[in-house]
Amino acid sequence: MSDAITISLQEAEALSNKVLTHNGFSQTHADAITRSVMAAQRDECHSHGLYRLIGCVQTALNDGVDTQAEPTITDQATSVVKVNANKGCSLLSFERGKPYLIEKARHNGIAALAINNSFHFSALWPEVEALSAEGLVALAMTPSHAFVAPAGGTSPLFGTNPIAFSWPRPGKTPYTFDFATSVVARGEIELHRRAGKSIPEGWAMDDEGNSTTDPVAALAGAMLPFGSYKGSALSTMVELLAGPLIGDLLGHETQAANAEKTGKPFHGELIIAMSPEAFLGKGAEGHLNHAEVLFESILGQGARLPSQRRFEARERSQVNGITFPQVLYDELKALASS
Amino acid sequence: MSDAITISLQEAEALSNKVLTHNGFSQTHADAITRSVMAAQRDECHSHGLYRLIGCVQTALNDGVDTQAEPTITDQATSVVKVNANKGCSLLSFERGKPYLIEKARHNGIAALAINNSFHFSALWPEVEALSAEGLVALAMTPSHAFVAPAGGTSPLFGTNPIAFSWPRPGKTPYTFDFATSVVARGEIELHRRAGKSIPEGWAMDDEGNSTTDPVAALAGAMLPFGSYKGSALSTMVELLAGPLIGDLLGHETQAANAEKTGKPFHGELIIAMSPEAFLGKGAEGHLNHAEVLFESILGQGARLPSQRRFEARERSQVNGITFPQVLYDELKALASS
Structure with missing residues (x-):
């Protein structure tokens, strides 16, 4: 990377913390946000790494997130815990709800954590991996x-509605996936626009519902769901489960915080956790070992497991620190002291 | 339909029952199988309708299903019920486990039903719709x-691994989807083979891992997951959740029953149910109504809801009876009396 800077994980963590607290985030929020952003940066997921701090601060300046909000926890049902983020960032709410979700899943076999009224900007995989690290299966x-x-429509309606899943692999990195139910992430189209490149057929439509390869027209139009009507159905499921089922908004009812302070960027998130021990009793270890046959069979025919690149990057970062654009570093430094 | 016959739903039901009991199925199994097959036939899902009785009987003759098996129910955990099909057809196990699943979901908010060691040939939507008819959300x-x-591999490993979802719409047919995580159902390739037609690029590979449009080569090779690596990841999730998590086999460890009686067609199924009332309390009605905004927005831009054609067929069948090939009718009549 030309014009890049390499710093240690500790330095990056301190920088993230400084950016957030200097811009009004409480220490507890700054800590939770830093953990998520640093997990992504460490794994070389630049799109969800330190870069996101800029949008996070901007959203705070536009009153799109309460930087001091204290989450409120409700023991909703035997196997359901709800956390109201109270217009704060979702990440602290996840951390606060997690112990209840873990206890309920271990005790009852399956349990759900619903986060409401939250500003959400992060990748989902750090959350499902926080649960698989506890030996749970998480969605x-x-x-x-x-x-x-x-699918079959012409106008934007769904969010990019990601689904993430993690399966614990004792002694190994987990089996994890985390993907948008759109064909590509919105950032991909943005990157093509910046580079002046056209996008492939099948990613998006213009604002009249015609297929387009022009990234500008695509950003003004609508993206397409992955896998046609199947991805569209999954995206609908995400809207329903992380919206009305938990008493929160549909994607199209939300919008990014803006300078006019009229955006409503708050919505919900649903996390389901399952305990192999509760499902299987003493057989759990054997069946978890048996799952390895599937992973070995995937790798054995030359296919990759999702997240493998991320885990390789993780190892590199722990040894070498993280490398990212000097211009981003400068911008973060400015945000931490302006 | 030329060479077709139209009979009433009652006649078809009686025929299904006769085919099954005449070939050794207990009355309880015959009833459960008939309910599923008739639901599909009524909705004009011919691939999962009366046609399936032939394979069902054939499997019984090959010792691939215990026609008399009594399911065993285990109250596995607060929110998990397990039903061992004991090598019987999955459908009776679902019916036996359903009341426990409903009670657990209503009381605890979320619950799971695991069916093990079952012969499974049916569509999943009748099961998730049986739960949404009770006001639950089901997966x-x-x-x-x-x-x-x-994705990225060359050899068959996953099943076609369907996922089905149903959301209750009070006073209306539910929002339901049920799809294979392969690009198409295997039967589609079989239909192309019978018709002597080539299949589209992107459906399958031959047995050397090369893309093929020859249905014969495709059936001998491997089908592809829908949506590339995303569908592949979902298919992996299905293998894990309805396999090792519930103490059952991976797809590639099973195989259809065969005349040599060496097939092992028994595997698992996982059903998760969630109660809007338990998640939302008194707010449930309002939030279920709010979900209608999403469906109206989908329909409002000219897109369809999944299963709409099926619900239209259901109305027709209830008035007109069902129409299907005379040759299938003759075959079923012969099976019912041979």
Whole structure:
């Protein structure tokens, strides 16, 4: 990377913390946000790494997130815990709800954590991996602002509505996936626009519902769901489960915080956790070992497991620190002291 | 339909029952299988309708299903019920486990039903719709024999691994989807083979891992997951959740029953149910109504809801009876009396 800087994980963590607290975030929020952003940066997921701090601070300046909000926890049902983020960032709410979710899943076999009324900007995989690190199987989803048309439709309705899943592999990195139910992430189209490149057929439509390869027209139009009507159905499921089921908004009812302070960037997130021990009793260890046969069979025919690149990056970062653009470093330094 | 016959739903039901009991199925199994097959036939899902009785009987003759098996129910954990099908057909196990699942979901908010050691041939939507008819949100999945290569791979490993979901819409037909995580159902390739037609690029590979449009080569090779690596990841999730998590086999460890009686067609199924009332308390009605905004927005831009055609067929069948090939009718009549 030209014009890049390499710093240690500790330095980056301190920088993230400084950016957030200097811009009004409480220490507890700054800590939770830093943990998520640093997990992504460490794994070389630049799109969800330190870069996100800029949008996070901007959102705070636009009153799109309460930087001091204290989450409120409700023991909703035997296997359901709800955390109201009270317009704060979702990450602290996840951390506060996590112990209850873990206890309920271990005791009852399956349990759900619903986060409401939260500003959400992070990748989901750090959350499902926080649960698989506890030996649980986890599934998470969240809607976002309307960018994606339903299959057969012409206008933005769904968010990019990611689904993430993590399966514990004792002694190994977990089996984890985390993907948008749109064909690509919105940032991919943005990157093509910046580079002046056209986008492939099948990613998006213009604002009249015609297929387009122009990234500008695509950003003004609608993205397409992955896998046609199947991805569209999954995206609908995300809207329903992380919206009405938990008493929160549909994706198209939310919008990014803006300078006019009229955006409503708050929505919900649903995380489901399952305990192999509770499902299997003493057989759990054997069946978890048996799952390895599947992973070995995937790798054995030359296919990759999702997140493998991320885990390789993690190892590198722990040894070498993290490398990212000097211009981003400068911008963060300015945000930490302006 | 030329060479077709139209009979009433009652006649078809009686015929199904006769085919099954005449070929050794206990009355309880015959009733459960008939309910599923008739639901599909009524909705004009011919692939999962009366046609399936032939394979069902054939499997019984090959010792691939215990026609008399009594399911065993285990109250596994507060929110988990397990039903061992004991090598019987999955459908009776679902019916036996359903009341426990409903009670657990209503009381605890979220619950799971695991069916083990079952012969499974049916569509999943009748099961998730049986739960949404009770006001629950339901998600179901099951692996099947190895037909599908992982994205980036070359050999069959995953089943077609369907996922089904149903959301209750008070006073209306539910929002339901049920799809294979392969690009198409295996039957589609079989239909192309019978018709002597080539299949589209992107459906399958031959047995050397090369893309093929020859249905014969495709059936001998591997089908592809829908949506590339995303569908492949979902298929992996189905294998894990309806396999090792519930103490059952991976798809590639099973195989259809055969005349040599060496097939092992028994595997698992996982059904998760969630109660809007338990998640939302008094707010449930309002939030379920709010979900209608999403459906109206999908329909409002000219897109369809999944299963709409099926619900239209259901109305027709209830008035007109069902129409299906005379040759199938003759075959079923012969099976019912041979």
